[in-house]
Amino acid sequence: MGPRCLRAGLLMEKQRSGLSEGEQVFLEEHLRGCASCRSDQRGIATLASDYRAALDRAADPGVRERALRRALDAPPAPHRATSFRLGLAVLLGTCAAGVAAMLFFVGRDGDDATVASKPVVRQGDRLVSGDLEVDGQVKAAGSGIAPATVLSTQQGALLTLGPARVGLDGGTRITWLPDASTVVVRAGRVEVELDAARAHPFKVATDRFVAEVVGTAFSVDVEQVRVSRGRVRIMAWDGATLVTALDAGQVWSVRQGVRVSTQPPPRDGATPDAIALAAPDETTACAPGNSDRRVPVTPPPYGVSATQWWAAHPFNPDLPGHVPVGGICSPEPTIDVFARHGGDLPAALAALPSGGGTLYLQPGTYDGRFTLAGKSHVHFVSPGGAVLVGGPARIAGCSRALDERSFTPCVRAQEPACTACVTSGRVSDIYFKNITFDGQGTAATAVELAAVNGVVFDGCTFENYVANDRKQPGVISGLMRPSNVWIRGSRIAASQRWGVYLNGLHGGGVVSSHLEGFSEGAILFKTHVSLIGDHDGDGRIADDEMTQSSYVVAARNTLGAPAPATRNSTGISISGANSIVEKNEFTRKLSVMTRLMGECDVTNPRVAMTSFDHVVRANRAAEAVVFVKADGTPHNCHVRGNARFFGRYRVEGNVISRRSPTLVLVEESYPAGIDGPNIIQGNVCATEPCDGLLRRRR
Amino acid sequence: MVALDVCAESLMERPAADDGEPDEATIEACRRGDRRALGRVFDACAPTLERQLRAMLGLRADIEDLLQVTFVEAMRAFPGFRGESSVRTWLSRICANVAKQYLRGTDRRRRALVNLSTEADVRPGSALPSASDLVEGRQRIERFSDYLEELSPKSRAAFVLHVIEGRPTAEIAVILGLSDVAVRSRIFLARRGLLTRMREDPLLRDLCAVKGES
Numbered sequence: 001m002g003p004r005c006l007r008a009g010l011l012m013e014k015q016r017s018g019l020s021e022g023e024q025v026f027l028e029e030h031l032r033g034c035a036s037c038r039s040d041q042r043g044i045a046t047l048a049s050d051y052r053a054a055l056d057r058a059a060d061p062g063v064r065e066r067a068l069r070r071a072l073d074a075p076p077a078p079h080r081a082t083s084f085r086l087g088l089a090v091l092l093g094t095c096a097a098g099v100a101a102m103l104f105f106v107g108r109d110g111d112d113a114t115v116a117s118k119p120v121v122r123q124g125d126r127l128v129s130g131d132l133e134v135d136g137q138v139k140a141a142g143s144g145i146a147p148a149t150v151l152s153t154q155q156g157a158l159l160t161l162g163p164a165r166v167g168l169d170g171g172t173r174i175t176w177l178p179d180a181s182t183v184v185v186r187a188g189r190v191e192v193e194l195d196a197a198r199a200h201p202f203k204v205a206t207d208r209f210v211a212e213v214v215g216t217a218f219s220v221d222v223e224q225v226r227v228s229r230g231r232v233r234i235m236a237w238d239g240a241t242l243v244t245a246l247d248a249g250q251v252w253s254v255r256q257g258v259r260v261s262t263q264p265p266p267r268d269g270a271t272p273d274a275i276a277l278a279a280p281d282e283t284t285a286c287a288p289g290n291s292d293r294r295v296p297v298t299p300p301p302y303g304v305s306a307t308q309w310w311a312a313h314p315f316n317p318d319l320p321g322h323v324p325v326g327g328i329c330s331p332e333p334t335i336d337v338f339a340r341h342g343g344d345l346p347a348a349l350a351a352l353p354s355g356g357g358t359l360y361l362q363p364g365t366y367d368g369r370f371t372l373a374g375k376s377h378v379h380f381v382s383p384g385g386a387v388l389v390g391g392p393a394r395i396a397g398c399s400r401a402l403d404e405r406s407f408t409p410c411v412r413a414q415e416p417a418c419t420a421c422v423t424s425g426r427v428s429d430i431y432f433k434n435i436t437f438d439g440q441g442t443a444a445t446a447v448e449l450a451a452v453n454g455v456v457f458d459g460c461t462f463e464n465y466v467a468n469d470r471k472q473p474g475v476i477s478g479l480m481r482p483s484n485v486w487i488r489g490s491r492i493a494a495s496q497r498w499g500v501y502l503n504g505l506h507g508g509g510v511v512s513s514h515l516e517g518f519s520e521g522a523i524l525f526k527t528h529v530s531l532i533g534d535h536d537g538d539g540r541i542a543d544d545e546m547t548q549s550s551y552v553v554a555a556r557n558t559l560g561a562p563a564p565a566t567r568n569s570t571g572i573s574i575s576g577a578n579s580i581v582e583k584n585e586f587t588r589k590l591s592v593m594t595r596l597m598g599e600c601d602v603t604n605p606r607v608a609m610t611s612f613d614h615v616v617r618a619n620r621a622a623e624a625v626v627f628v629k630a631d632g633t634p635h636n637c638h639v640r641g642n643a644r645f646f647g648r649y650r651v652e653g654n655v656i657s658r659r660s661p662t663l664v665l666v667e668e669s670y671p672a673g674i675d676g677p678n679i680i681q682g683n684v685c686a687t688e689p690c691d692g693l694l695r696r697r698r
Numbered sequence: 699m700v701a702l703d704v705c706a707e708s709l710m711e712r713p714a715a716d717d718g719e720p721d722e723a724t725i726e727a728c729r730r731g732d733r734r735a736l737g738r739v740f741d742a743c744a745p746t747l748e749r750q751l752r753a754m755l756g757l758r759a760d761i762e763d764l765l766q767v768t769f770v771e772a773m774r775a776f777p778g779f780r781g782e783s784s785v786r787t788w789l790s791r792i793c794a795n796v797a798k799q800y801l802r803g804t805d806r807r808r809r810a811l812v813n814l815s816t817e818a819d820v821r822p823g824s825a826l827p828s829a830s831d832l833v834e835g836r837q838r839i840e841r842f843s844d845y846l847e848e849l850s851p852k853s854r855a856a857f858v859l860h861v862i863e864g865r866p867t868a869e870i871a872v873i874l875g876l877s878d879v880a881v882r883s884r885i886f887l888a889r890r891g892l893l894t895r896m897r898e899d900p901l902l903r904d905l906c907a908v909k910g911e912s
Contacts, residue, residue, distance in 0.1 A: 010886050040893050043905030047842045047896075048861045054839050055752050055862070063762045064744035071740070071769030072733050565737060 005030070008037050061568040062497055062520050066467060069565065125178060130157030130168070147178045150186075164202050164213075167191040182210075189221035209242060209389075209440065210235045218246075224253035242365055242387065242438075252365075293329045295429045296484045297454035300507040300551035302543035306578035306613055310553055315486055317512060317556060325458045325489030325512060328431050330358040330379040338362050345370045345388075352378060361386035361435065368392070368437060368446065372427070373399040379431040387436045391443040391465070392477075397426040397451030401480045404450075408530055411480075412603065414537060421451050422481045423535050428454040436461040437475075444468035444496055449478035449485060456486045465494035467519055467563075474501025479528055481535075481547070483507050493517045495563040502552075504528030506544060509553035509580075516560030521570035521595075523557075525549035525579065529636055532601035532609065541607060548599065548609050549576030554584060561588045568592075575599045575635075577611045586621040593624050597631035598646035606638050612675065614649040623658045626695075627651075627683075628666045632673030647675035652682045659685040665693035672698070719784055728776045736776070740769050743786055746863075747793045753858040754797045754851075764800060768793045783872050790865075791873045794855055801851050838901055845895040849888050856881050857888035 008030040011023050019027065031038050125145040132139045133152050145151065145159060152173040159166045161176050161183060168174065172188025182203040183190060194202055194213050202213045204220045211218065211225045211232050218227045225232055227246050234243040234252055246252050300309055310316055314323045333352075337359050341347040343366050348359050356377025363385025371394040372378060396402050398421040400410065410418035430452065437446035437460065446462050449455055457476070465475045475496045478485055485508040492499040492515045499515040500523045502508065515522040528547040535545050543550075554572045562569040572581055573595040581594050598611025616628050628651050637645045651666055666680055680691045720728075720739050727735035747768055751761050772792050779788060846854055855874055859865045860881075865873075867881045874881065896902040 009889065010882065012889075040906045043896060043902070044861065044889060044892065046905060047838065047902070050835070050839050051753075051842055051846075052749075052862050055749050058752055059745060059748055060761075064741075064748050064765065067762045067765035068737065068740050068744060068769060071766045071773065072737050565741065 005034060005037050008034070012041065062467075065519060065566060125161050125176065126159065128158040128160055128165075131155050132157045132159070132168075145176055147176055150175055153188075162202065163194055165193045167193075185220055192218055192220070224251060226251045242389075293323050293327050295328055295431050295454040295456050296486075296507070297428045298507075299483065299544055300578075302550075306551055306553075306580050307615055309551055309578070310555075310580050313553075315488065315509075315511060326433055328379075328433070328456060328458065330381055330431065330433075331356055331377050331429075332358070334358040334360050334381075336360045336362060337366065338364060343367075349375070349378070356429070365389050365438075368443070370394070371396070371399065371402070372430070373397070373402070374425070374427060376427045377429040379429075380433070380435055381431070382434040384434045385436075386434070387438050388446075389438045389440055391437060391439055392445040392448045393437075394448045394450075395427060395430055395452060395455065396449070397421040397480070401450035402448065404479065407450075407480065411531060411535065412533055414533070414535075419535055419537065422531075426451045426453040426481065426483070428452070428484075430455040432457045432460050434459045436463070437465075438463055439465035439475075439494065441466060444473070445475060445477050447476050449476070449482050449502075450480040451482075452478065452485065453481075453483040455482075455484070456488065457490050458488050460487075460490040462490070462492040462494055462499075465496045467495055467497050473497035473520075474524070475499050477501045477503075478505065479503035480531065481506070481528075483544075486511065487513055489513060491515075492522075493560075495519060498522070498524045500524065501526065502549065504531065504547040505549045505552055505576075507551045509555065510557055511553065512556045514558045514560065517563050519563045519566045519569065521573050522559050522562075523554055523571070524573045525552040525576055526573075527575045527599035527601075527609070527611075529599055529602045532604050532607055546607075546609055547601060548611055549574060549579070551578045552576060553580040553582075555580065556583045558585045558587060559590070562590065570595050573597075574614065575611070577613055579614045581614075581616045582618050584619045586619065586624070589623040589625065592626045592629045593619070593621055594627065595629045595631065596646075596649060597629075597633070597635065598637070599635040600637035600645065602636050608643065608645065609637070611646045612648040616649070616651045616654065618653045620654070621656045623660065624656050624663055625660075626664045626667045627654065627656060630666060630668050630674060630678070632668065632670040634670075634673050644673050644675040646673060647678060650679045650681075652679065654683045656683075656685045656690070659688070659690065663690070663693060664695045665690050666695070668694070668696045670698065671696045719786075725779070725781065725785065729779060731773065731776070736769075736773055739785060740772070740789075743789050746786065747789060750790060750793050750859070750863065751797055753862050754794070754855055755800060764796055768796045771796065783869075787869050787872050790859075790869075791875070794873050797855070798851060838905075841899060841901055842892075845892050845899075848895070849891055852876070853884045853888040853891070856884040857892075860885050861889075 008027055011019060011027045031041070125147075127139050127141055127143050127145065129141055131154055132143070133154075134146065134149050145161065150173060151159075151168075153168045154170060156170045156172075157168045159168065159176075162178055162181050164183075166174075166183060167190065169189040169191075172190060173186045174188075174190060175184040175186070176182075177184065180203065182205055183192070184205045186206075190204060192202070192204060192213065204211045204213075204218075204225075206220065209225075211220055211234055213232055218225060218232050220226075225234060225246060227250055232246045234246060243252050296314065311319070313319065316322055335341070335348055335351060335357060337343060337345060337348040338361070341351065343364065345359070345366055349370065349372055352359070352375065354375070356375060356379075358379040358381055361380060361382040363383070365387045366389070368388030368391040373394070373396045394402050398417070400407050400418065401421050407418060407421075411422055432447075435457075439446065439462075441464050443464075444466055445468070446465060447457075455478075462475045467473065473496060475492050475494045476487065476499070478501070481504055482502055483506045485502055485505055487500060487510045489511075490513045492513065495517050497518065497520040499518045499521075500510055502524070503526045505525050509525075510523050526549060532541065532547045533545065534541050536542075552574060559571050568591045571586055571590050571593045572584070573592075574581070575597045577598070579596070586593050594616050596611075596614045596616075598609070600609045601607060614630075621627060628649075630647070630649055632644065632646050634645050637643075654665075656663065656665075663685060665683055665685065668674055680694065683689065683691050685693065719725075720735075724735050724739065728739055744765070748761060748765055751764050751768075755761070755764070768789070772789055775792065779785075783791075846858070849857065852874060856870055856876075859870045859873065860867060867878050867885070870876075871878045871881045876884070893906055896906045
């Protein structure tokens with residue numbers, strides 16, 4: 001490189017900031033005459049441009065939203081590092097999400113919160129007797145108690161905190177939040193006695209529930225609340241009431257709940273009267289007359305169109321004689337989980353015979369964290385009011401299938417146990433009816449499914465689940481060849497990234513349900529990009545061994561608002577084939593209402609996994625940015641010649657109430673990869689036809 | 699949430715970056731710690747900051763945490779924001795410091811790798827590429843990313859902000875705490891280092907001139 005090239009290089013860096021006329025002339029003349037500099041400039045520019053495009057594609061709105069939310073949800077930090085800041089770090093470092101959530105809870109009305117000053121010990125908050133450590137420092141009797149610090153005792157201690165005298169058992173660890181009049185219990189047990197003459201309310205929180213004092217004296221450990229005098233209300237983290245009133249002498253626990261129903265429990269093993277309570281107009285036991293009302297387990301009819309399949313499906317609400325929500329018949333025997341096993345679901349599951357049966361959940365709360373592996377024909381039925389708290393409930397063909405990282409290679413290596421688990425060994429005929437799943441603001445997933453065939457959720461509610469960073473980020477998540485998974489007449493209201501996230505679903509869908517509060521999207525039927533293979537070892541990869549979602553339906557659902565501060569949310573996203581999106585109502589504006597795309601398997605790129613035959617019809621949207629996005633990018637597909645892997649879609653008869661100037665009915669992304677014919681017809685925006693609102697983006 | 703224009707893409711190419719700045723009332727609210735105002739300003743700048751972190755570090759798994767740290771640091775420091783630069787520049791500087799501290803912590807530099815999608819290999823406007831084109835395109839970007847990793851943190855930051863992000867050198871000088879001349883010098887050195895590595899690399903050689911060619 002000569003000195004002139006060197007100078008040209010320096011001027012190129014200066015170019016954006018502005019060059020003098022002389023410098024500009026020099027640079028232009030030099031580049032005109034110097035092929036080397038021109039070539040270098042082009043090379044760097046090309047790579048930089050490609051690199052920037054790669055960065056743009058790697059960008060993840062979810063990452064930004066979560067980072068922003070977490071930053072804004074954090075308690076206000078002081079401007080300079082102080083002892084408070086260090087104490088807070090210890091607190092956050094040692095406590096689980098529940099405590100972090102509590103801090104959020106405390107500061108939630110702090111939209112105008114100013115930067116916190118050094119915390120002040122409130123008058124009256126002090127150690128009365130016993131031993132107490134605060135951030136590793138031993139306190140003497142009479143010492144003040146600083147807010148938002150971790151307090152622990154070895155032998156036990158008595159404190160006055162606000163209007164309460166709080167006794168700590170040995171080994172107890174708490175945090176006192178005076179602004180919220182709340183003691184957060186992380187370990188151990190506290191006894192609270194309230195000065196009735198002083199102001200209320202007073203709360204004791206664990207990472208699983210919040211107990212609010214209505215009366216005067218009670219004790220709390222991380223699992224249960226016992227009332228000595230007066231009355232206590234138990235709440236979830238979002239303020240929803242779990243138990244309205246727990247009176248003197250009563251005990252409520254996370255695992256066993258407390259009976260709040262006045263209905264007598266059914267007798268074990270008998271035809272459950274309680275099930276009849278749930279659906280008084282129907283007989284739901286599997287009598288000869290209704291034995292066809294079962295959880296579907298047959299594979300979809302590969303080869304026929306999705307519309308034909310759906311038109312004849314017993315879960316199609318438009319089909320005369322369809323199986324209504326709640327109309328699945330349940331197997332015997334029936335076990336009352338509370339009456340027989342004190343609310344212990346794992347014990348009740350273990351007590352079911354190998355042929356399965358029905359677990360009757362009377363109103364109350366139950367621990368939502370349990371595993372059902374390898375046992376089919378299990379129904380969870382409630383008359384309403386049964387709440388599974390926390391999560392996830394894990395349902396799998398075999399327990400190994402729940403560990404995706406180790407199980408996927410095992411399947412690909414065709415180890416017999418793993419192969420059996422995802423083929424003949426999938427659990428089937430699992431049914432949830434009238435159950436509420438409550439994540440309590442801490443759990444991310446209600447139900448994880450792996451290697452299942454035939455799981456139905458009817459009339460269920462999913463709420464208070466939060467976003468996580470896991471690979472399967474749905475309130476209901478499924479993978480490892482899930483088939484016949486249906487969510488019907490249910491409500492999912494949670495800030496998890498996806499409401500329903502089913503990976504490689506064959507036959508199934510979401511029908512007549514309501515979804516809101518999601519951050520990335522409401523429903524995702526995805527291609528499982530690492531599991532394709534000849535699982536049954538017959539020498540070929542059959543239709544049912546393809547792992548793109550196939551024969552999936554989203555019908556008659558309402559989609560509400562996504563989580564606050566969410567941008568770029570998708571309503572329904574399908575990476576697969578043979579899909580139906582129909583008669584849904586999108587009540588809020590989303591970035592993309594329906595996204596259709598295809599993906600191939602990353603481990604077998606030479607297997608052509610096509611994603612054809614999509615129907616989006618008769619949906620209604622209040623407003624849209626892009627109504628349907630058809631993405632022809634050959635994600636992971638081994639492209640040969642002019643092969644196309646995605647397309648043949650129909651968008652017809654949809655109505656968008658408001659027509660904004662920027663509305664796009666169909667956006668084709670990478671149109672070169674989209675196969676036809678594609679039909680767009682009969683769509684109306686405001687009152688006018690709008691089939692021509694098509695945008696193609698390369 | 700209403701997005702402000704303060705970090706909009708269109709500003710990237712403008713020499714004066716202060717158009718679309720949040721108004722003084724919003725900035726004042728941010729200084730007071732108003733979470734809504736902070737949320738609006740951060741939300742508008744988040745895509746730029748995310749890309750800056752990815753370009754400087756590439757480590758996908760940590761980006762979310764580092765972005766959060768950037769926001770938390772900005773919230774902490776906002777009461778001291780004097781308005782001497784635009785909010786975007788100020789946030790970029792915090793972001794650059796967060797990235798610098800991260801790189802200083804361990805040998806993470808070597809692990810930095812942009813997580814690339816296969817989409818990246820499809821050049822806009824071209825016909826459907828062949829499989830070998832796809833693979834080659836991906837390899838080229840990965841190789842380029844590797845060579846970026848080899849640069850010193852300051853050279854890399856200056857090069858990324860200028861060549862990838864399109865920021866003027868005067869703004870980069872504020873972000874990195876360097877003089878304008880030092881920034882240009884680092885960009886030049888980075889470019890020269892990259893060209894040297896590209897000429898040695900059979901995969902990238904055809905994109906630049908062979909040494910001595912004129």
